[in-house]
Amino acid sequence: MAWWQSAVVYQIYPRSFADSDADGIGDLGGIAARLDYLAELGVDVLWLSPIYPSPQDDNGYDISDYRDIDPTFGTLTDFDALLAAVHERGMKLVMDLVVNHTSDEHPWFVESRSSRDNPKRDWYWWRDEPTNWRSFFSGPTWDLDDATGQYYLHLFSRKQPDLNWENPEVRQAVYSMMRWWLDRGVDGFRMDVINMLSKDPALPDGPGGDGSPYYLCGPRIHEFLQELHREVVAGRDGQLLTVGEMPGVTLENAKLFTDPARGEVDMVFQFEHVQLDQGSSKWDVRPLRLTDLKRSFGRWQSGLAERGWNSLYWNNHDQPRVVSRFGDGSPEAAKMLGTVLHMHRGTPYVYQGEELGMTNYPFTSIDEIRDIETLGHYAEAGPASFEAVRAMGRDNARTPMQWDASAHAGFTTGTPWLSVNPNHTEINAEAQRRDPDSVFHHYRRLIELRHDEPAVAHGDFTMLAPQDERLYAFTRRYEGTELLVLANFSGEPLEVDFPDDAEPGDQPGAPPQASGIKLADAAPADVAMEATQMRRYHEVWVEKNGGRTLLGLSGIPATRFRGVVRFLEEFAGGGDADMARYADEHSLSEQRYFNLLCMMFGHDPRSYSWVLDKGLLPEARAARCQNESDKIFKAWGALLSPHFSPSFRLARQLAQ
Numbered sequence: 001m002a003w004w005q006s007a008v009v010y011q012i013y014p015r016s017f018a019d020s021d022a023d024g025i026g027d028l029g030g031i032a033a034r035l036d037y038l039a040e041l042g043v044d045v046l047w048l049s050p051i052y053p054s055p056q057d058d059n060g061y062d063i064s065d066y067r068d069i070d071p072t073f074g075t076l077t078d079f080d081a082l083l084a085a086v087h088e089r090g091m092k093l094v095m096d097l098v099v100n101h102t103s104d105e106h107p108w109f110v111e112s113r114s115s116r117d118n119p120k121r122d123w124y125w126w127r128d129e130p131t132n133w134r135s136f137f138s139g140p141t142w143d144l145d146d147a148t149g150q151y152y153l154h155l156f157s158r159k160q161p162d163l164n165w166e167n168p169e170v171r172q173a174v175y176s177m178m179r180w181w182l183d184r185g186v187d188g189f190r191m192d193v194i195n196m197l198s199k200d201p202a203l204p205d206g207p208g209g210d211g212s213p214y215y216l217c218g219p220r221i222h223e224f225l226q227e228l229h230r231e232v233v234a235g236r237d238g239q240l241l242t243v244g245e246m247p248g249v250t251l252e253n254a255k256l257f258t259d260p261a262r263g264e265v266d267m268v269f270q271f272e273h274v275q276l277d278q279g280s281s282k283w284d285v286r287p288l289r290l291t292d293l294k295r296s297f298g299r300w301q302s303g304l305a306e307r308g309w310n311s312l313y314w315n316n317h318d319q320p321r322v323v324s325r326f327g328d329g330s331p332e333a334a335k336m337l338g339t340v341l342h343m344h345r346g347t348p349y350v351y352q353g354e355e356l357g358m359t360n361y362p363f364t365s366i367d368e369i370r371d372i373e374t375l376g377h378y379a380e381a382g383p384a385s386f387e388a389v390r391a392m393g394r395d396n397a398r399t400p401m402q403w404d405a406s407a408h409a410g411f412t413t414g415t416p417w418l419s420v421n422p423n424h425t426e427i428n429a430e431a432q433r434r435d436p437d438s439v440f441h442h443y444r445r446l447i448e449l450r451h452d453e454p455a456v457a458h459g460d461f462t463m464l465a466p467q468d469e470r471l472y473a474f475t476r477r478y479e480g481t482e483l484l485v486l487a488n489f490s491g492e493p494l495e496v497d498f499p500d501d502a503e504p505g506d507q508p509g510a511p512p513q514a515s516g517i518k519l520a521d522a523a524p525a526d527v528a529m530e531a532t533q534m535r536r537y538h539e540v541w542v543e544k545n546g547g548r549t550l551l552g553l554s555g556i557p558a559t560r561f562r563g564v565v566r567f568l569e570e571f572a573g574g575g576d577a578d579m580a581r582y583a584d585e586h587s588l589s590e591q592r593y594f595n596l597l598c599m600m601f602g603h604d605p606r607s608y609s610w611v612l613d614k615g616l617l618p619e620a621r622a623a624r625c626q627n628e629s630d631k632i633f634k635a636w637g638a639l640l641s642p643h644f645s646p647s648f649r650l651a652r653q654l655a656q
């Protein structure tokens with residue numbers, strides 16, 4: 001099993017993460033200052049969106065020098081220091097590789113456009129006549145260069161001319177640059193629109209201006225990616241992570257791209273699930289049907305079960321915030337969406353702020369928008385498109401990270417390049433790190449679970465209730481362990497039926513019977529489970545050696561299931577249940593009580609025995625004697641936290 005199959009990646013959008021020099025734009029110094037936060041979250045890999053010199057026409061995805069750092073973000077020395085600090089904390093760092101196109105200010109293009117017989121003319125696509133292809137950023141994909149009287153191709157902005165990968169010199173120049181970064185200690189690449197490198201050299205017109213049939217997964221794409229792997233990645237195998245961003249990639253092609261035997265990429269970003277709430281374009285917004293989402297995830301889970309590997313993401317710098325898009329913007333919805341994604345088979349990607357439940361921005365005017373794609377669309381579609389811009393615009397993902405409740409959310413002491421979401425006073429890292437029940441700590445627990453429970457990384461996937469438009473339910477099975485994930489996508493309480501005589505859906509993906517959920521196997525005798533009320537939450541059950549434990553919200557022994565669930569609902573529902581009173585009423589033994597508290601604090605279920613080993617019982621008992629629940633929590637938190645955060649794994653190492 002490759003290391004990245006049980007890893008979690010955190011995407012940083014440097015412009016919006018943290019600003020250390022008060023120019024209102026994030027930078028490497030800001031990232032370095034926040035590494036302990038990321039270590040506490042427990043992520044394994046940091047992916048940085050582009051930080052190379054760039055005119056910033058597309059916020060860095062237009063690179064003018066591949067072997068340096070844009071002064072806005074810092075210097076190569078700053079970069080080396082950041083990389084060392086990341087490695088010191090046991091994390092890895094992946095760079096963004098943008099080689100389908102360069103900036104038009106890159107020396108390669110400056111040379112190429114200088115004359116028709118310049119040696120680098122063929123490094124780009126020049127034609128006397130353009131095709132009818134439309135750009136991703138609206139308008140044509142060809143621009144006329146007056147000086148040489150020819151058109152050059154740019155699938156994105158006119159300041160992002162496409163490189164001609166048919167030219168082996170281009171490919172070798174890219175491979176040399178990639179090796180340069182790897183020799184510097186970088187741990188891999190996220191590869192931008194990497195399935196667009198191979199174009200049909202005939203460059204035929206496309207149906208209705210859609211040129212994608214001639215540049216998405218083109219004729220030589222597998223050859224190019226295998227050559228790249230041979231020239232750059234081979235020999236460093238096992239240490240690196242490569243993920244290819246592939247708009248429009250099919251499952252069949254993804255199997256080829258991610259089959260380790262073919263030596264192309266480790267995983268791909270496919271777009272199927274982020275286009276389910278769209279009609280003819282991303283601006284033609286439609287309501288999401290949960291059955292469509294489940295069908296898509298189910299297909300990719302079973303499709304790459306034997307060969308290849310999935311990436312898992314809801315958010316990135318190109319997508320609106322999922323909690324606003326597929327949820328109601330609430331912390332509960334954020335946790336539910338996090339649980340659903342992280343319990344699938346694949347490598348999860350957390351986009352900055354997702355772990356806090358950051359939402360879309362309440363844009364009121366196009367003047368607040370900075371994104372070239374959105375502005376291009378608005379220029380064509382006009383004011384009538386503003387509602388779609390608000391819902392789907394990329395700037396929703398790019399508002400500054402919300403570190404605290406202060407003026408600019410602790411992102412900068414200057415003026416942020418993009419406004420901070422006013423809800424940062426409620427939604428911010430500082431408050432959530434203190435609150436064990438926060439979205440932050442829920443994401444931290446999900447990441448812990450992936451590190452500690454092999455079934456999460458490696459278990460077979462079985463979708464349940466695929467026809468249900470409110471419930472997302474599935475199981476993961478691995479060596480006698482079964483996870484049951486139940487998630488309620490509707491805003492209303494949901495009745496979930498647990499028929500006692502459930503028979504397992506034998507084959508992964510096998511459709512369950514007509515109604516109700518088919519659980520793996522009948523519940524142990526002492527946990528008679530009838531219908532259970534699901535609030536807008538989610539539950540993860542672990543079936544291990546005949547015992548069944550509710551996880552996710554908390555790990556609680558099965559024996560007191562119904563009582564505990566009622567308690568959970570009460571508690572999670574914010575009722576002022578008095579812990580101690582509850583423990584007495586339900587004669588929870590000291591061990592069960594401590595374990596309950598531990599789970600509440602999202603700590604390892606073995607911590608009671610840990611408390612014993614560490615001789616901390618006296619303090620723990622003392623903590624228990626204080627009868628107001630908040631006091632108990634604070635006391636318990638104070639008792640445990642020094643030993644368990646910032647990251648359980650670290651603590652585990654410490655404890656050994």
Ligand code: TEU
Nearest residue numbers: 058061098136156192193247282318373
């Ligand atoms: O995105 C490619 C891509 O697919 C996006 O254009 C996407 O379809 C769109 O934004 C969805 O709204 C990559 C980068 O992630 C993006 O930021 C760049 O703008 C683009 O390539 C060009 O480099």
